[in-house]
Amino acid sequence: xxxxxxxxxxxxxxxxxxxxxxxxxxxxxxxxxxxxxxxxxxxxxxxxxxxxxxxxxxxxxxxxxxxxxxxxxxxxxxxxxxxxxxxxxxxxxxxxxxxxxxxxxxxxxxxxxxxxxxxxxxxxxxxxxxxxxxxxxxxxxxxxxxxxxxxxxxxxxxxxxxxxxxxxxxxxxxxxxxxxxxxxxxxxxxxxxxxxxxxxxxxxxxxxxxxxxxxxxxxxxxxxxxxxxxxxxxxxxxxxxxxxxxxxxxxxxxxxxxxxxxxxxxxxxxxxxxxxxxxxxxxxxxxxxxxxxxxxxxxxxxxxxxxxxxxxxxxxxxxxxxxxxxxxxx
Amino acid sequence: xxxxxxxxxxxxxxxxxxxxxxxxxxxxxxxxxxxxxxxxxxxxxxxxxxxxxxxxxxxxxxxxxxxxxxxxxxxxxxxxxxxxxxxxxxxxxxxxxxxxxxxxxxxx
Numbered sequence: 001x002x003x004x005x006x007x008x009x010x011x012x013x014x015x016x017x018x019x020x021x022x023x024x025x026x027x028x029x030x031x032x033x034x035x036x037x038x039x040x041x042x043x044x045x046x047x048x049x050x051x052x053x054x055x056x057x058x059x060x061x062x063x064x065x066x067x068x069x070x071x072x073x074x075x076x077x078x079x080x081x082x083x084x085x086x087x088x089x090x091x092x093x094x095x096x097x098x099x100x101x102x103x104x105x106x107x108x109x110x111x112x113x114x115x116x117x118x119x120x121x122x123x124x125x126x127x128x129x130x131x132x133x134x135x136x137x138x139x140x141x142x143x144x145x146x147x148x149x150x151x152x153x154x155x156x157x158x159x160x161x162x163x164x165x166x167x168x169x170x171x172x173x174x175x176x177x178x179x180x181x182x183x184x185x186x187x188x189x190x191x192x193x194x195x196x197x198x199x200x201x202x203x204x205x206x207x208x209x210x211x212x213x214x215x216x217x218x219x220x221x222x223x224x225x226x227x228x229x230x231x232x233x234x235x236x237x238x239x240x241x242x243x244x245x246x247x248x249x250x251x252x253x254x255x256x257x258x259x260x261x262x263x264x265x266x267x268x269x270x271x272x273x274x275x276x277x278x279x280x281x282x283x284x285x286x287x288x289x290x291x292x293x294x295x296x297x298x299x300x301x302x303x304x305x306x307x308x309x310x311x312x313x314x315x316x317x318x319x320x321x322x323x324x325x326x327x328x329x330x
Numbered sequence: 331x332x333x334x335x336x337x338x339x340x341x342x343x344x345x346x347x348x349x350x351x352x353x354x355x356x357x358x359x360x361x362x363x364x365x366x367x368x369x370x371x372x373x374x375x376x377x378x379x380x381x382x383x384x385x386x387x388x389x390x391x392x393x394x395x396x397x398x399x400x401x402x403x404x405x406x407x408x409x410x411x412x413x414x415x416x417x418x419x420x421x422x423x424x425x426x427x428x429x430x431x432x433x434x435x436x437x438x
Contacts, residue, residue, distance in 0.1 A: 048372060063372070093376055111380050140377055158377060158423070202423070204373050219373060249371050266371050296395075298372055313372055314395075 030322040031291045034075045037316035039065050042077040047311040047318055049143075049299045050252075051097035051105075053120060058301065058309055059105060060318060061094035068094060068107060068122065073303065075320065081122030086112055089124040096205075098144035098152065100167060106152060108141040115141065115154065115169065128169035133159055136171040143205040143253075147212050147229055155203040155216065162203065162216065162231065175231035176200045181221045187246075189223075189239035196221065198233040205299060207253040207261070209276065215261060217250040224250055224263060224278065237278030242268060245280035252299035256306055264297035264310065271297060271310060271321075289315050359389050359403040360410060365427035366419055369398045374424070381418040385410065398427075 035044045049061035057078065058071045067082040068091075082091045092111035099105050103120035114129035115138075129138045139158035146152055150167045160178040165171055179199030186194050201220040208214050213234065214227045223238030238247050248267035255261055259276040270285035285294050295314025302308050308321040369375060375393040378400060382391050387408030393400045404410045412429055419426040 046372065063376075093380075095376070110376050111383075140380065142373065157373060202373060219371075249373075251371070251373070296371060 030324075032075060032320040032322065033291060034071065034318040034320065035316065041069070041080055042071075044069075044316045044318070046313055046316065047298070048093075048095055048313060049097045050301045050309050050311045050318065051099055052301045052303050052309070053099040053103055053105070054101065055103065055120070056303060057120075058303075058318075059097050059099065060311065061097050061107065061299075063093055063095065066091045066094070068097070068105070068118075070122075071318075073305075073307070075318075079122060081118070082107075088127065089116065089118070089122075091116075095140075095142050096144045096154075098146050100146050100150045100152075102150075104167070106144050106146075108138075108144055108154060110140045110142065110157075113138040113141065115144070115152070115165075117169070126169060128165075135163070135174055136165075136169075138163075143203075143217070145206040145208045145214065147208050147214075148210075151229070153206055153208070153214060155206050157202050157204055160200045160203065162200075162206070162214075162227075164229075164231070173231055175227070176203065179221075181223075183222075183240045186222050186240040194221070194223070194236075194239065197236065198225070198227075198231075200225075205250075205252045205264075207255050209255045209259050210257075211259075213276075215253050215255070217253055217263065219249050219251060219266070222247040222250060224253065224261070224274075226278070235278060237274065244272065244283055245274075247272075252297060252301075252311065254300045254302040254308070256302045257304060262300050262302055262308055264300045266296055266298065269294040269297065271300060271308065284321075291319070292321075294319075359406055359433075360387075360408070361432040362402050362404070362410070362415065363430045363432065364400050364402065364415060364419065365429075366398055366400060367425040367427050369393070369395055369400075369424060371395065374422070375400075378419065378422040378424065381422040382415075385414045385418055 044062050045064040047060050048063035051059045056073050060069045066084040067080050069080045070078040095110035096108035105118045107116050113131040117126040138156050141154050142157045143155040152165045154163050161176040163174045179196040180201040181194045200218045204219045205217040212229045216225050218225050222240040225236045226234040247265045251266040252264035261274040263272050269287040270283045272283040273281045294312050297310050298313040299311040308324045310319045387404040389403040391402045416426050
């Protein structure tokens with residue numbers, strides 16, 4: 001039995017590492033860096049969330065500057081909105097972003113426990129939510145994703161659940177409750193299932209593919225869980241660890257046009273790429289402030305050209321990995 | 331008489347200095363450094379910040395994720411029970427490892 005376990009472990013480690021990219025060398029020629037620490041237009045203080053609109057513009061939740069900034073794909077600053085406060089259009093901690101098919105921008109607020117809806121120019125349209133545990137209430141909402149019918153899914157992080165709303169903010173359904181998985185059990189998830197399907201330990205980021213499969217970073221269970229739009233559990237992947245395919249706090253998730261998943265691995269300071277069913281394809285990045293390195297990748301987005309945008313939280317910048325998709329195909 | 335006058339002036343000056351220092355100390359914000367187990371990422375630190383802001387007398391907080399610490403400032407003269415800090419840390423989902431007060435004259 002011991003030999004079998006050892007053999008399996010070695011095989012898994014070998015398979016996971018076989019596809020690992022060399023970090024900075026492979027990506028150094030194709031990285032753009034946007035911004036430095038500051039509060040001027042184009043600068044950041046803890047960029048925490050990032051999303052791409054249908055027009056190709058990139059939206060960044062600049063958390064400690066209490067604002068949302070907009071850029072074009074070349075990184076040119078276009079506009080900003082918001083300031084500190086609890087009034088309409090104001091923020092205390094903008095924490096998640098999503099753009100619907102009509103270009104409307106939804107912004108979650110971690111401290112004010114609400115979602116605000118804006119037009120593509122940042123004009124306030126509506127808001128909903130307040131602190132609490134009831135349906136439609138939040139305890140630190142973080143990620144937002146939108147399905148093909150413009151329904152919204154919000155990771156209600158401190159309530160350890162997902163809530164679904166229509167585009168007017170009407171509550172539709174919720175699922176999940178607090179269920180942590182031990183680190184050892186999570187680490188050995190290739191030997192037996194960690195369980196806790198459909199429950200969460202601080203879910204943070206969320207993304208939906210073209211087939212309306214929902215991927216959720218179950219961050220402190222160090223995994224990604226998959227659901228359908230009715231909240232029914234489909235599958236999971238990940239597990240605690242350092243190896244390819246494992247996480248130390250899974251965070252941002254984005255999906256490219258091929259359906260591949262880009263998942264930010266917060267404490268391992270890397271981005272991992274998975275097939276749609278959760279097989280790791282490659283990863284890049286390590287801790288630091290050089291180009292291609294990270295100090296806590298908090299969120300990620302991928303545009304239609306396959307460019308990957310990472311909110312590099314602790315380095316107060318956005319890094320853009322150009323034509324990453326092309327490289328993955330080679 | 332002349333000597334007594336000089337002594338009196340010195341005493342008055344001394345008392346004025348003591349009074350000024352005392353008033354200054356009272357007007358300074360109270361500062362506490364708390365050590366928190368499991369503080370790893372902004373999802374956690376923002377959660378802690380949110381809870382700490384609810385404590386009466388809160389003025390400011392600086393969180394250091396790498397060290398797992400938070401330096402919290404409270405308004406001068408406000409009684410801040412350590413239980414309030416413990417509750418805030420636990421509501422944020424963490425364990426409190428310790429509290430160190432930086433102002434000796436804080437109200438208990």
